Amino acid sequence: MQFLVHPPLWALLITVLILIGLVLYVGRLNLNLRHSKKVLEVEIGERRRAEENLMQNENHLRQIIATEPECVKLQTPEGILLEMNPAGLALMEAGQPDEIIGTSVYNIIAPEFRDDYRKLSTRVFAGESGVMEFQIISLKGRRRWMETHAVPLRDRCNKVIALLGITRDITARKHAEEGVRQHYRELAHASRVNTMGEMASGLAHELNQPLAAIANYSHGCLRRIRSGTGTVDDLTRAIEQVCNQADRAAEIIRSLRGFVNKADSPHQPQDIRDIVHEAILIVGPEARTHEVEINLKFMPDMPRFMGNAIQIEQVILNLIRNAVEAMSNMPPVLRRIDLRTSIEGNMAVVEVRDFGPGLPHETLARIFDPFFTTKMTGMGMGLPICRSIVEAHGGTLSAFHNEKGCGLTVRFTLRRAMEETLHE
Amino acid sequence: MNDPKVMKERQTVFVVDDDEAARESLRWLLESVGHHVNCPASAREFLESYDGSEPGCLVLDVRMPGMSGLELQNHLIERGWCLPVIVVTGHGDVPMAVRAMKAGAIDFLQKPYNDQTLLDRIQQALELCSQRRQNRSELALIRANHDHLTQREREVAERVVAGKANKVIAIELGLSPKTIEVYRANVMFKMQAHSLSELVQMWMRLHVEAGELS
Numbered sequence: 001m002q003f004l005v006h007p008p009l010w011a012l013l014i015t016v017l018i019l020i021g022l023v024l025y026v027g028r029l030n031l032n033l034r035h036s037k038k039v040l041e042v043e044i045g046e047r048r049r050a051e052e053n054l055m056q057n058e059n060h061l062r063q064i065i066a067t068e069p070e071c072v073k074l075q076t077p078e079g080i081l082l083e084m085n086p087a088g089l090a091l092m093e094a095g096q097p098d099e100i101i102g103t104s105v106y107n108i109i110a111p112e113f114r115d116d117y118r119k120l121s122t123r124v125f126a127g128e129s130g131v132m133e134f135q136i137i138s139l140k141g142r143r144r145w146m147e148t149h150a151v152p153l154r155d156r157c158n159k160v161i162a163l164l165g166i167t168r169d170i171t172a173r174k175h176a177e178e179g180v181r182q183h184y185r186e187l188a189h190a191s192r193v194n195t196m197g198e199m200a201s202g203l204a205h206e207l208n209q210p211l212a213a214i215a216n217y218s219h220g221c222l223r224r225i226r227s228g229t230g231t232v233d234d235l236t237r238a239i240e241q242v243c244n245q246a247d248r249a250a251e252i253i254r255s256l257r258g259f260v261n262k263a264d265s266p267h268q269p270q271d272i273r274d275i276v277h278e279a280i281l282i283v284g285p286e287a288r289t290h291e292v293e294i295n296l297k298f299m300p301d302m303p304r305f306m307g308n309a310i311q312i313e314q315v316i317l318n319l320i321r322n323a324v325e326a327m328s329n330m331p332p333v334l335r336r337i338d339l340r341t342s343i344e345g346n347m348a349v350v351e352v353r354d355f356g357p358g359l360p361h362e363t364l365a366r367i368f369d370p371f372f373t374t375k376m377t378g379m380g381m382g383l384p385i386c387r388s389i390v391e392a393h394g395g396t397l398s399a400f401h402n403e404k405g406c407g408l409t410v411r412f413t414l415r416r417a418m419e420e421t422l423h424e
Numbered sequence: 425m426n427d428p429k430v431m432k433e434r435q436t437v438f439v440v441d442d443d444e445a446a447r448e449s450l451r452w453l454l455e456s457v458g459h460h461v462n463c464p465a466s467a468r469e470f471l472e473s474y475d476g477s478e479p480g481c482l483v484l485d486v487r488m489p490g491m492s493g494l495e496l497q498n499h500l501i502e503r504g505w506c507l508p509v510i511v512v513t514g515h516g517d518v519p520m521a522v523r524a525m526k527a528g529a530i531d532f533l534q535k536p537y538n539d540q541t542l543l544d545r546i547q548q549a550l551e552l553c554s555q556r557r558q559n560r561s562e563l564a565l566i567r568a569n570h571d572h573l574t575q576r577e578r579e580v581a582e583r584v585v586a587g588k589a590n591k592v593i594a595i596e597l598g599l600s601p602k603t604i605e606v607y608r609a610n611v612m613f614k615m616q617a618h619s620l621s622e623l624v625q626m627w628m629r630l631h632v633e634a635g636e637l638s
Contacts, residue, residue: 216449223456
């Protein structure tokens with residue numbers, strides 16, 4: 001056990017042991033470091049990939065927006081354009097983005113649509129979305145029809161930061177629609193002229209009434225003046241009547257001229273009551289000739305509807321004439337038409353009810369078909385034209401047998417006049 | 425109208441038209457020549473207010489709601505009223521004119537008419553009315569006288585009117601010519617006939633009316 005007590009040997013042994021420990025420790029440390037490095041490398045790789053993905057995604061989105069054929073734009077509440085894609089720039093006929101970006105959208109929108117667009121914008125920044133059709137005047141001065149879908153763009157805190165608008169050029173569609181409208185305007189006009197021709201004798205009678213009255217009053221005045229029997233008061237009253245009757249005749253002429261006028265009356269809010277009265281002025285004589293009584297039941301406070309007065313008058317006139325004709329074989333005391341107005345949701349409703357014999361079901365199913373007619377001299381275009389007029393006004397035209405008693409009801413609806421066409 | 429003979433009895437021109445301006449203007453025109461005018465607004469209103477006794481004439485619009493002019497004409501005939509009817513229309517079609525005339529209208533005018541034409545026709549209608557009324561009262565007198573004859577007197581009268589001699593009548597009835605003469609005198613007295621030809625005329629009128637009624 002001599003070496004056990006040999007001091008240098010001990011020291012050597014301890015040193016060796018320490019060295020071995022040190023080597024082991026460093027080795028272990030090295031291992032840990034390597035592992036950490038690997039983990040870090042993986043993490044960095046993932047992050048890079050994520051970043052690449054993100055960049056790619058953004059790139060995709062940019063490309064989509066850039067190549068999107070519709071105009072995509074962002075806009076402030078004041079209407080300042082923040083961004084617009086190339087399609088938008090092309091629509092506005094801007095050569096450079098800075099010709100448009102930073103300027104006001106109201107410079108481009110045609111003046112008559114600016115108020116409506118401002119309302120839309122206000123609602124979008126209040127969190128709603130909406131659709132609107134309007135015209136723009138491009139930077140080169142060309143007018144085009146646009147349809148825009150506007151939605152609020154929100155940040156992370158859900159705050160609306162901009163209006164995102166997707167706008168498409170609907171000029172071609174508008175022109176096509178206008179072509180169709182023009183066509184059917186001409187058809188409707190032809191039908192009105194035709195109706196007038198059929199009603200000529202009744203209308204002549206209607207004009208004859210005031211003319212005959214004027215003649216009677218004037219001759220009565222002359223005779224009194226010649227014989228010196230008329231007092232000034234009497235003669236004045238008679239001449240007032242002459243004036244009234246002249247006005248009455250003028251009113252009929254005005255109404256007829258309006259009815260056969262080719263030019264379209266404007267599309268605007270209309271009072272159904274006025275239109276019904278105009279129609280009665282023209283169709284009344286025919287109803288009287290056939291000893292048909294027309295009862296009018298107007299709903300009080302009836303809202304106005306959006307449309308073309310002459311065309312709706314034409315529909316009402318046609319329906320009344322059909323009803324008069326439907327009752328020609330009934331005893332005169334039973335000949336009666338009820339015309340009623342009411343409201344159903346967003347629609348104004350007009351019903352024309354006759355008390356005639358009605359129609360067989362197979363006939364009723366076909367009355368709106370073009371060229372289908374039950375009349376000896378009919379063309380079969382009256383009701384189809386009425387239907388297209390009503391449908392162009394966003395309504396429907398239908399016919400059904402009365403629930404109680406005999407006869408037929410023809411009913412049509414019209415869209416109520418609204419201030420804007422926004423929806424949720 | 426200035427002629428007092430025509431104004432024996434006040435005559436009324438009834439104007440039936442659903443159009444207020446038409447009837448009121450006509451009233452103004454007719455009053456300018458001194459007619460008394462009454463303007464019911466409908467055929468029904470006229471029938472409700474008229475009892476058949478008032479003399480005059482009727483100016484009627486054929487086409488009216490409710491009861492038409494033609495229907496009203498039929499009512500007049502049914503009730504045996506002799507009011508002459510002038511039909512006026514705005515759209516005077518031939519069938520309508522024919523129907524109105526067949527229903528007893530004395531005239532058919534188309535609006536717009538000449539005022540003098542209408543006034544002349546109305547004057548004629550009023551004259552026709554007084555004539556018809558005079559006729560009627562004469563006829564009523566004849567009928568009343570006739571009703572007073574006894575059976576035997578009527579038998580004699582019929583034979584007298586047929587132109588038979590007293591002797592022939594006496595043989596036919598198995599009576600003496602003297603008795604026949606008495607009956608004959610009674611008939612002449614009761615019928616207020618001054619001559620045989622007058623009696624024959626009366627008899628004819630009675631028969632014409634009976635024929636018309638049957």
